[in-house]
Amino acid sequence: MRKLYLLSAIFFAVILSGCTFFSKDDKKESAVKDNRTAYIIINGETLYDKDFYNFAGVALREMNEKDYKNQEIKQYLVNSFIEHNLLLQEAKKRNITVDEKKISAVTDSFLTEAGTQDLKVYSGSYTTDANTLSKILREKFMIETLIYNTINTNIDISEESIRKEYNENYSKAPVSRKAHLFQIFTTDKQVAEKAMAELKRGLSFNEVAGRYSEGPEKDDGGDLGYIVDTDFPEIFSEAFKLRVGRHSDIIKSEYGYHIFLVKDFGTPKRADYKDLKTEIHFSLYNKEQNKKIEELVNELYKNANIEYITDIKLSDFAGKSGNNR
Numbered sequence: 001m002r003k004l005y006l007l008s009a010i011f012f013a014v015i016l017s018g019c020t021f022f023s024k025d026d027k028k029e030s031a032v033k034d035n036r037t038a039y040i041i042i043n044g045e046t047l048y049d050k051d052f053y054n055f056a057g058v059a060l061r062e063m064n065e066k067d068y069k070n071q072e073i074k075q076y077l078v079n080s081f082i083e084h085n086l087l088l089q090e091a092k093k094r095n096i097t098v099d100e101k102k103i104s105a106v107t108d109s110f111l112t113e114a115g116t117q118d119l120k121v122y123s124g125s126y127t128t129d130a131n132t133l134s135k136i137l138r139e140k141f142m143i144e145t146l147i148y149n150t151i152n153t154n155i156d157i158s159e160e161s162i163r164k165e166y167n168e169n170y171s172k173a174p175v176s177r178k179a180h181l182f183q184i185f186t187t188d189k190q191v192a193e194k195a196m197a198e199l200k201r202g203l204s205f206n207e208v209a210g211r212y213s214e215g216p217e218k219d220d221g222g223d224l225g226y227i228v229d230t231d232f233p234e235i236f237s238e239a240f241k242l243r244v245g246r247h248s249d250i251i252k253s254e255y256g257y258h259i260f261l262v263k264d265f266g267t268p269k270r271a272d273y274k275d276l277k278t279e280i281h282f283s284l285y286n287k288e289q290n291k292k293i294e295e296l297v298n299e300l301y302k303n304a305n306i307e308y309i310t311d312i313k314l315s316d317f318a319g320k321s322g323n324n325r
Contacts, residue, residue, distance in 0.1 A: 038309040042085050049310070053317050054132075055081050060317045068314040078312065086300040088139055091146040098141040107134050151292040157284045165280050166273050177229045178266030181239050182222040182247075184208060184259040185215040192250045192257035199247060205261045214256075226266055236260075 036048040056077045195212040206221030235253040239260035247261040
């Protein structure tokens, strides 16, 4: 089954201004126009290699040479690019428009000195120009509106379905254990042995943790607060075997060396329906939304006329953008 096109992936790849992403194919001169190579035709609309590289730019910048050769990654990016454009075409077909004043306001906020860091996170570049950014935002809002109008307004999560989900998947879940835990952590075995020696000499755990621990909790004497066993790596399950007030021996993990101390155990509790209702509603809503998005994309695919003109090589992006990862 085709991977679901997620909204969060729609704009993960954006043009990086100032870089040349064009790909020429000398054997297909007829496919070249205005220094662009035609890549694919979707329902009569010609899209160029530049359009793909613009779309996948941020993701491609994070890749290495091995990733560029990975056909699964390539196929995922190509599918996402096609699905994005199918959804965009559908939005235009339904005459969905966006508030241009809103686009201008958001664009202006990104391009201010204070907004440059947000621009880097959003588009992958500090130098994305206003026109490009406006285009990105316009497409984003159009597709979000399409999704809202055709999908979100038709999702109804009933109390009965929430209760059923709780009974089937939450009510019988293992009871979480909670403990007030202290830790001394180091990546150096000799440091861990020094810390243990000082504990055996009678120094307080807080003092030894402040002296030897490498974790951020060292400033609090190794105090991690109350933790739930299922929220931490498996190595922390060793701490739950201790008696209150006793510290562990040195325990080696894939991270380094740990010494644990338990100050208190909380009362085991299974979250009841009232505590989990909102979380379950959100989970069921997301599942239903993803299902409907996939149905919409599959329907658009089924009725689409897609013709590939040239092939795309992910490695072309590295040479043209100066990516040296």
